Amino acid sequence: MRLYEYGRIFVKTISILLLVVLTVVMTGFSKQEAKVQNHKLTLEVALFPYVPDRVRFQEAVSDAWKREHPDVSLHFADWDCYASDPDPSIDVFVFDGIYLSSFVEEGYLLPIPKEKIRNKEDIIPFVLKGCISRGKFYALPQLLCADFLYTRKDDAGLSDVSDIDTLYKRMGDRKTKSVIPEGKEGLLIDLSDGFFAKTVIYLDALMDETQTYTEYGKLPGTARLSDTVLKRMRNIGRMGGEEQVTYSPEDNDSFIRARWFKDGKGRAYIGYSESLAAMGDYVDKVNLRLFSYGPGKNVPLFYTDMVGIHSKISKDKKALAYDLANVLISEEVLSKMSRPSEGGHTPQYLLTARKSVYDSLGKDYPVYYRLKEIMMSRDNHVFRMGTGARRFIKEMEKVLYEKLIRKSGSQTSDHVPNPV
Structure with a gap:
């Protein structure tokens, strides 16, 4: 081999080595640069405040x-x-699903590709379906709430009650006027937040009255409300007594009525599943079930906390936002939130969107198996409201004040309960 050929081979070898070294160095710089870039990023996230x-x-x-x-x-x-409404400064946020249609219509939400949803098979089917609008996922489900009827296992007279009409026939009007019932009398229920609770109860009761589920794509007119549904709502107030249903404690204890029920006050109680956390070991002495605000079969509705991504999110945050949305609904996070607080013995009894959470918690707290059974019913639906939900709620405040307060007069009636 000639000398110049050795030289050419040597130069070629050196060039290849230099190229390899340069590639390694540049790759290292790129990774470091990406790391520094990410370190500068901050995602703004708003959890559900309640x-x-x-x-x-x-x-x-x-x-x-x-x-x-x-x-x-x-x-x-x-x-x-x-x-x-969602501020553009917040990248990922948790909101009540009643506003899903409105937020989609007003352009606040970024669609979430189906393939971006992790462990989709673990999500309860009806809850996942409830996050679809216009054929796309615009949110991921996290937590749920529903109105449960609580009665005591030793109260045979209420053991078969599954609708508000039968409950009123059995209990009648409350006779005493104190905030806290003097004994096992009356219905404990919190209607102290103005007319928001009354508005959603009206919509719930309207579905139970018609025996038809609707997402209220077109919300009902407020000029002519159902007299039958309004009468049932007045009966709820009569069973509870005005002083009690409108009472709000200074410390904002959301579960004070659950504590009263545990202490033997009130004959029945309507509240969320989280109320069980305030009852301690008393949960073994109560029956809870979904019930109808109408005369017959219940159309089971669940308020759903949903995770959304703001449509105005910057491109460099979008992939991260998909990851964060999945973290917010992960089994790990939801299980941690549902277990007892540090040093405590009672779980939070939250309803979660993931089946695996119920299985995990049920091993230590058997009530979770009952909750899963309730959640897996094919009759369940996510409580949705159509576009203009915020405006509708505001209008209903005025109308319900007229219909339930000004025109109802006294909270008492001549109804005599059945002696059971």
């Missing part, structure tokens, strides 16, 4: 997120879907 332990929820989310994206920080913002 959860039993918000700080604990934040910690559960932060821990799970740090393992997945240690270089991207989270900032927890304050936002309430009942008070205002």
Whole structure:
């Protein structure tokens, strides 16, 4: 081999080595640059404000997120879907599903591709279906609430009650006027938040009256409300007594009526599943079930906390936002939130969108098996409202005030309950 050929081979070899070294160095710089870039990113996230332990929820989310994206920080913002629409400064937020149609219509939500939803098979089918609008997923389901009727196992007279008409026939009007019932008398229910609760009860009761589920794509007119449904709503107030149903404690204890029920006050109680957490071991002495606000079969409805991504999110955050939305509905986060607080013995009894959470908790707290049975019914639906939900609720405040307060007069009637 000639000398110049050795030289050519040597130069070629050196060039290849230099190219390899340069590629490795540039790759290292690129990874480092991406790491620095991510470290500068902060996702703004707003959790649902009405959860039993918000700080604990934040910690559960932060821990799970740090393992997945240690270089991207989270900032927890304050936002309430009942008070205002989503601000563009918030990247990922949790909201009540009654506003899903409105938020889609007004362009606040980014569609979530089906393939971006992790462990989709673990999500309860009706809840996942409830997050679809216009044929696309615009949110992911997290937690749920429903009105449950609580009665005592030793109260045979109410053991078969499954609708509000039968409950009123058995209980009649409450006779005493004190906030806290003097004994096992009357219906404990919280209607102290003005007319929002009354509005959603009206819509729920209207479905039970017609025996038809609707997403209320077209909300009913407020000029002519159902007299039959309004009468049932007045009967709820009569069973509870005006002083009790409108009472709001200074410390905003959402479960004070559950504690009263545990202490032997009131004959029946209507509240969310989380109320069980305030009853301690007394849960073994109560029956809970979904019930109808109408005369017959119940159309089971669930208020659903949904995770959405703001449509105005920047491109460099979009992929991260999909990841965060999945973390917010992960089994890990939902299980941590549902288990007892540190040093406690009672779980939170939250209804979650994932089947696996009920299986995991049921091993230690058997009530969760009963809750899963309720959640897996094919008759269940997500409570939705059509576009203009916020305006409709505002209009209903005025109408219900006229129909339920001004025109109802006294909260008493001549109804005599059946002696059971």
